[in-house]
Amino acid sequence: MSAHVIADDAEALAVAASLAAEFRPGASARDAGRRLPRAELDRMSASGLLAVTVPADHGGADVGARTLAEIFRLLATADASLAQIPQSHFAYVNVMRRQGTPEQREFFFAELLAGRRFGNAQSEAGTRHVQDIRTRLEPRPDGSYVLTGVKHYSTGALFADWIPVLARTGDDRLHVAYVPSGAPGLTVVDDWDGLGQRTTASGTVRLDGVPVPADRVLPHHLTFEGPQLHGALAQLLHAAIDTGIAAGALVEAAEFVRTKSRPWFESGVETAAEDPLLIQRFGELALCTKAAEALLREAARSVDAARADLSDDTAAEASVAVAAAKVQAARAAVEVSSALFEVSGTRSAADSLNLHRHWRDARTHTLHDPARWKIQHIGRFVLNGTRPPRHGLL
Template identity: 85%
Template sequence: MPAANPRPPVTATAPGPPTTAQVIADDAEALAVAAALAEEFRAGAAARDAERGLPTREVERLSASGLLAVTVPAEHGGADVRTETLAEVFRLLGSADASLAQIPQSHFAYVNVVRLHGTPAQREFLFGEVLAGRRLGNAQSEAGTKHVQDIRTRLRRRPDGSYVLDGVKSYCTGALFADWIPVLARADDDRPHVAYVPRHAPGVTVVDDWDGMGQRTTASGTVRLAGVAVPADRVLPHHRTLEGPQLHGALAQLLHAAIDTGLAAGALAEAVAFVRTKSRSWFESGAETAAEDPLLIQRFGEPALQVRTAEALLKEAARGVDAARARLTDDTAAEASVAVAAAKVRAAQAAVEVSSALFEVAGTRSALASLNLHRHWRDARTHTLHDPARWKIRHIGRYVLDGTRPPRHGLL
């Protein structure tokens, strides 16, 4: 790990047990910390997945490292790193453990909501919590509704200005590990708001019922909200996010793309290591080792190209988001969203295809359950179902063909 930050750690005392976190100073330190943690997390990834051992210790390490606060604005004491840096942080973590990398994705999305729509007092409080290592989960999606934007959780206003929150949320990644759970709900005006609710507030129940074939340790369970009291100053007007040029959706999607890109790179690295150390050469090749088999060498070039392409598009998209943030208009936001959509499509394809090719190049032994190499494919296939790539391709095509900007719905 890099040397201790010269700035003192920040300590929080609410809403749960005290947490102490380092404060990362800049982009370079963020990348160094992420690289070191990725190597640390890689060692236990296969066992955690096989046993569905929730990564409580690893999540605590993320908090203590200061990585979860790297997007806090400089005026509030954060590093305010570039989007390109944040994407690389997620790519590094995804290359080590895609499930673990998924846990803080919503954290950063909802830190961004505070940045966009928080009042000065809300920013001071919530950014302070994040700097102290507090984790934001998510309670956004709902099961059994007509579509992803059919939100039925309700935030009803009381006469004193506070709110009462009721609803049931599904796929709540990271909620089990959260200190605060941002809940997407419709208020009395039927517009979406986000309520920042303490994980252990009365009326909040987090159920560990996630049973996906992949991303087994993301703790993406159910959150039940029954008569949860919410002070007025813990509610932010999320509907304003989509009322003008916005990068909120692009940022969230970019982090998904970074996880998939990292996953593909991790699967390729594991295939390389396996072939170099465990695979036997095919008798017809005449090669002494599998790594010298000319057909295998050719086959390895194909996933390597997929990974390189995904990495290049990820960097390009991240730089596009940074450029648009510096001069935000409908046109710059559209260009950034299209770049992110392209990166997301390519990253999803790379993750699924490279994690499948791993077995083709590594051979029969790679299929042993005891090695758990199939976790890469299971994670890729599960994570890439998050939102359909076919619609991203459609929006890219419309933009290229007639200049139609992508819609503002938060998933582009």
């Protein structure tokens, strides 16, 4: 595989905008038929977009958080599933940046620049909570490891060249094993049946005695032993996806009202777009979306500032800013995608139009982690100066 190498932030944003325009026309049909976007992901890989956070000293563009968030927002305005698939990819590029040895970074950054993709095998079903990871990484006499466990919600794994797997060693410390897609004992099952995000293939990964060389394992537990931006960056991308869903739904709602809706007979106007009550509602929805976009930009700025001067205080400020962006983005995505039908009328509910994909994507993606806990941490920080915890989900 070969890929273009993007030079800087400006080129990264131009490529993202171009790909979003290319992916938008087929998004509804892909969702309706659950056609997995392999060709589109290959285009994304070839464009170089998936390597934009590779450090400059390894040949990458090393773009900032604000650029990365805007990339995800742009992609999500076109196709929320396509935007969701590489979210974990970038989270695990960040793990490699922070915890990889020089040799590991040299190898994997070259893989990324060549267009290779990371998936994920993180979450597990049937455990006490999301942090209860039971997949085991057992050492062998030769210094290598064996992986055993079952993962769920493994977005990107079906399309990946490398699958980062969260697992615990005998001392219960958390590690990440980077496993090649064809490894013996590794099975990726396409059994995702979510009502939204239908083409992410976020199914099951089974690990049955998967061999892992020692140089493919990173000590992820060290990430959380000091100030860190792992959680803030990962959550920033989730916020960008929700913000993009809201923006995409708003554009489609406006187009429908302008071209397909009839005015309500009491309005006394010739077209639905002249109805003062609809105009008012669109203004409200635009404000909701613009608030999400503004908080997203502010959160990304905070992450970039913390990255330049990382401390307990700057990391906490970034996490709280991202939490605020994520809460507003989730609200905007659900409200705007639902209001699409309110402003468009009965005709918009036709299943053949598939306008409900925006709401299905929003409702599914916003369940990723509860906004109520983000609000709790914001309140603790503002009222009592309590820094948010370092668990990777803030």
